[in-house]
Amino acid sequence: MELTHAQKVMKYTALAYAVMFIIAGGIFLIFPERLISAINITSSRVSPALPPAVEGGRFWVSLTVSMMATITALSLMIYRDVTTYAAMAVPLAVAKFTSSLCGLGFFVCGMITPATGWNTLANLVICLTDLPLGILMLALYRMVRRDKAYSVSQAAGG
DSSP: OOOOHHHHHHHHHHHHHHHHHHHHHHHHHHOHHHHHHHHHHHHHHHOTTSOOOOOOOHHHHHHHHHHHHHHHHHHHHHHHOHHHHGGGHHHHHHHHHHHHHHHHHHHHHHHHSGGGOOOOHHHHHHHHHHHHHHHHHHHHHHHHHHHHHHHHHHHTTO
16 A cells, blocks of 8 residues: 555654664663763853753663663664554654653753752753654654545545
8 A cells, every 4th residue: 555645754753763762762772971961061062151061870771771671672662663653753752752751841940940050951852852743743643644544534435
């Protein structure tokens, strides 16, 4: 069966996500200190008033890599069979929205209570990267569902 335009876009977006999350997961696993250092260097140049982020240890790296692997698996499921697995976009978007909300929440709390040191560029970067990824995947999912509902109504003579 021929894929609709929305399904094709979702399929190849999912492949791009899988590649991005494999790379990001590898960076988080192998170079977490360098990643935080790069964000802190950027922060010191862009907004020196923000405190530097600190690397939280291997416990958080393990959880981050686990999430990246899960999101990669969801993306690959969508890519391999978008007609069957399009709904995997929902948990993928939930993961991206959750990390975005947490990153933004920590940043805002840090602005309200600077002593926490949470108002780092690193927390803001989480929101700025993950929110658009979640919105895009959810929008694609809605487009695929709309196309499916339209084709079903057309087949029924509507």
